[in-house]
Structure formats: C-alpha cells, structure tokens
Amino acid sequence: MSSSAVKSAGLSFKARRYHGVVFDCDGVLVDSERITNRVWAGLLTEIGLPTTTEQSLATYMGNTMARCLEIVEERLGRAAPDDLLPRFHVAARDALARDVVAVEGIVALLDALDARGIPYAVASNGEHEKMRTTLGATGLLSRFEGRRFSASDVAHPKPAPDLYLHAARAMGLEPTDTLAVEDSPLGVQAAHAAGLTVVGYAELVSPERLMTAGAVTTVAQLSQLHGLWEMDEPK
Structure with missing residues (x-):
C-alpha cells in the first residue's frame, strides 16, 4: 500500500x-450479532430483565459471555439463574446453525x-x-x-x-x-x-x-x- x-x-x-x-x-x-442478541434478549426478558434485541446490541455487543453475565447480575441486583448461560449457548448455537x-x-x-x-x-x-x-x-x-x-x-x-x-x-x-x-x-x-x-x-x-x-x-x-x-x- x-x-x-x-x-x-x-x-x-x-x-x-x-x-x-x-x-x-x-x-x-x-x-x-442480531441472531445471538435476539436469543439473549429473549432469555433476559424471561428471567425478569425486559430487553429488546436493540437494547441487547447496545449493551452486550462485543463482550465475552462472562462479562455479559456480570452486567446482567449488576442490573438484576442478584445472581442470574445457573442455567442462563447453558440455555443461551444451546439456543444460540441452534439459531446460528439455522440462520447465520x-x-x-x-x-x-x-x-x-x-x-x-x-x-x-x-x-x-x-x-x-x-x-x-x-x-x-x-x-x-x-x-x-x-x-x-x-x-x-x-x-x-x-x-x-x-x-x-x-x-x-x-x-x-x-x-x-x-x-x-x-x-x-x-x-x-x-x-x-x-x-x-x-x-x-x-x-x-x-x-x-x-x-x-x-x-x-x-x-x-x-x-x-x-x-x-x-x-x-x-x-
């Protein structure tokens, strides 16, 4: 160049x-990004942290899942369910394999x-x-x-x-x-x-x-x- x-x-x-x-x-x-954040937003909404795909993109995009979990717990004010990350990994893998x-x-x-x-x-x-x-x-x-x-x-x-x-x-x-x-x-x-x-x-x-x-x-x-x-x- x-x-x-x-x-x-x-x-x-x-x-x-x-x-x-x-x-x-x-x-x-x-x-x-839209696929995984759609899945993540849906799971967060289920556990009592209402989140849209757009909000998820703005907050979690680019972070590791460990950091995403920290942010969730900060916002919840309590520990997230033990199965949150395992559920996300399974749902995201299936959605990505189908739609990416x-x-x-x-x-x-x-x-x-x-x-x-x-x-x-x-x-x-x-x-x-x-x-x-x-x-x-x-x-x-x-x-x-x-x-x-x-x-x-x-x-x-x-x-x-x-x-x-x-x-x-x-x-x-x-x-x-x-x-x-x-x-x-x-x-x-x-x-x-x-x-x-x-x-x-x-x-x-x-x-x-x-x-x-x-x-x-x-x-x-x-x-x-x-x-x-x-x-x-x-x-």
Whole structure:
C-alpha cells in the first residue's frame, strides 16, 4: 500500500502498505450479532430483565459471555439463574446453525486478499466452538484454518490488547504493519491498544462511536475496503 492518502471508496486516512489483516468475527465475517442478541434478549426478558434485541446490541455487543453475565447480575441486583448461560449457548448455537449468513461482501474481500497474497486471520471474543459453528455454516471455516484466535487463548479479552497482539504475533506480523476490521467499540479499543490500524465497519454501531473508540476511518459496506488493496504494488 502506498504512502499516499486512500481516496477510493471514501477512505481518507493516510495509508501505508499493511502486511496482514485481522478481522473480528461476529458482525464482520458472519452476520450473527442480531441472531445471538435476539436469543439473549429473549432469555433476559424471561428471567425478569425486559430487553429488546436493540437494547441487547447496545449493551452486550462485543463482550465475552462472562462479562455479559456480570452486567446482567449488576442490573438484576442478584445472581442470574445457573442455567442462563447453558440455555443461551444451546439456543444460540441452534439459531446460528439455522440462520447465520456471511456478511455481504466478505467473500469478495477475502478473494482480493488471497489474490494479492495478503494473509488474514480472525480474532474474536467468542469461543472457538462458536466460530466453528458460524464460519462452518457460512462456508468460511477453511479460509481461516490455523488462523482463528479466541479470547480463550489469552489472559484478557477485548477491550484489552492481548488478543490482537496474540493474533498478529502468531501470523508473524508486527502490530503496526497490521490492519484490523472491527464493528464494536470494544473491539476497536482492543485493536487500537495493540497498535493495529483499525477500520470500523459501521453496520450496527454509529461511525462516531467507532471513531471515538480509536478507528481511523469507517465504512458502511465491506466492499469499500477494496480501495485498500488496489493501491500501487510495492517496488
């Protein structure tokens, strides 16, 4: 990537050649956030914490399930039922296996990266089992073989930088040479803290929130990211 400003696709930050890309999973690779938050909102409503899907997205999106449980108990003022997380995992797995699809434009974007020999990985606060379910259901699993990284692999989940540092190092990349694509403020904070350059995918969260969290720019569609790979090749 050249050192000139990226003007195509509406991207305006100062670009440079990145040696790799790390994607968040839920909401960036697979269109799963609405599905899982619908399930979560329904269960919370059942236990006495009335919640809509939109409220769930605003409150829980990007967090680990352990942190989600902490938030629920803070709001309830008491311990959540012991079976809340097991029920969620079963219901979410079934709903994802049935309904999840790849995010529009991601297949073409991965094809463009492959064509240019740019390596990529996924770094998710979700568990490996969940990634296997969603990436498997959308036909993306094999594209991330050996390059799937979960918060369970590190000491601290997003928004701590641990996961992105782990992903970059496992790929043999310097964080400063690596681009991240994130759709949640927590994820943006994590990648930014790790030293990656972050592009925010503003499909469910406003561009302003993602920029405040540390994104250098935002896109409304993944197809806009093609401008990053169409820069002049290095000499």
